[in-house]
Amino acid sequence: MSHRRLEFASAHPTEFVDITERVRDEIRGCGLRNGRVYLQSLHTTVGIAVNENEPLLLRDFEGLLERLAPAGAGYEHDDFARRFDIPLDEPVNGHAHCRQLLLSAFATLMVEDGELVLGRWQSVFAVELDGPRERHLAMQVEGEFAASHVPAIPESLVELELARQLMVDPEPVAAPMRRLVEAGGKRLRPKLVQLTAGVGPRSEPLRAAELAAAVELLHNATLIHDDYVDESTHRRGRPTVAAAEGPERAIAVGDYYFAKATRLIAEMGHPGVTSAVAEALEAVCASQIDDVALRGAYPGDRESYMRVVRGKTASLFAAACASGAMLSEAPPEVVRALRRFGELLGTAFQMADDLVDFSPSSGKPVGLDIRQRVLSLPLIYAAEDRVVGPEVRALLAGSLGDAQVGRVAELVTSSDALPRVRAEARELVDEAVGELEAVDLDGLRPTLVGLARSAVDRIS
């Protein structure tokens, strides 16, 4: 038995969200060969249905639900004067609850030979009845699993290697970096290195962990300088090195680990790996210059955004994937496919990261990117929007205090910018996953697919 949560964000009050591919990915990710998938809605206004994904038919369903349980038809549930303990944000949604009663909150799906058993026209839907909202479905899978479906990722090896490297460094540089490393982070780049380092014939977990740790140090070195440039006061919930110890120390610490990481990688003695990472680092630095330059024309346009993101974020993702594969002596076509996978995933990841700035449940203050005039695709789309665009542009042209930042965030949220960026990020992940289809990854594909989906769905 394995369990997990499927998260999604609806965009409309009533919406049939097709989750078939998500469920398929989960099945591949957990290696279920034969068995069952249990889905359960964790909300009283979200149902589950299996039916045909044909747009007009979905409108028919919506019409049917509206006829059977019309909105605003005088539901007692909506009579707040007669209810107790009502939350401040209680919605008027008696119709949505009644509609859910007409659907099911559960589904059991069969899996045979690793594939979801569905008829030609069947799709699995999560049915939003009171959106738009962020939603969760519980999922359990049971049955026969592939013997070694998930390569073991010894993540602790990376943590040990990071600790080992920081232990031997002079304290004035090691202490700030240790604080940053210990504060967490998603460790996506080292995970990609470790995973892809298992794909070729020379799979050596210790060497992979050394490379993964060096890539993480390099990434953190760039963050330390970025934080000074962006005047950020906090990262991962702690004061930035520049804020805590001054810009001089931040520059020195960034330079030290930039040099140390490149040395550690060079000392591994694989010229292809050294070049791949060096090339990515150059792209990161060049794009950071472009990023700052673009702030003069804030929020910029999509083309400029994509150019910066490819260099600033995607290049190191691509290098992480390619260098891991090269280290394991994977064939060139596999290295190419993984490099492209990493590039697309990195771009999608950055788009998803942009969405975090507008998510009150992210744990970060809403609007921080706006305040710091950080390049953001939702903001670009909102600024181009016919309805909210003029006000967004006018606000961004002036000084940005709390009220202005709050208003911009409201305008972005009220436009279709967020669902548009979310959809674009998912399309990129689909494209990234597609890159893996033509090459033999020795069972790694489901894990990479799961990692890619979760990296983008973390805020949706």
Added chain:
Amino acid sequence: MSAAVQVIDGELDRLEGLWSDGLSDSYRVYLESVGGFEPDVQPRLALAAALIEVGVRLQGLGGGAAAPTTLLMGDLCLARGSRLLADHAPLAVQVAFARAIEVVAAAAAAHQPAPATRQLLQQSLGAAN
């Protein structure tokens, strides 16, 4: 146009302004330290060393912190220099250069005087011998 000039032209994207602002002088100095390498590699290694020297200077490492945009130029100098080394220098030279930057950065972080950058980098170019 000589091969060396072509190499330099191709590697100065976004950094063109630095050439007349000290980068060319540094390059010429390092060119005298790369005679032991293959002819086609010499300009690349001299340029790598010059970029790293100028990058460290731009960043204000060991002195007052550079303004953010200047820091980013310095970062790009260091990154491009490292990429040139990764693509063209023997492993021992790559390692020696990285160690040189580590020494300068660690000293700056500890508010201690560091050895002269140029001297360290010239020694690094000799690491292959």
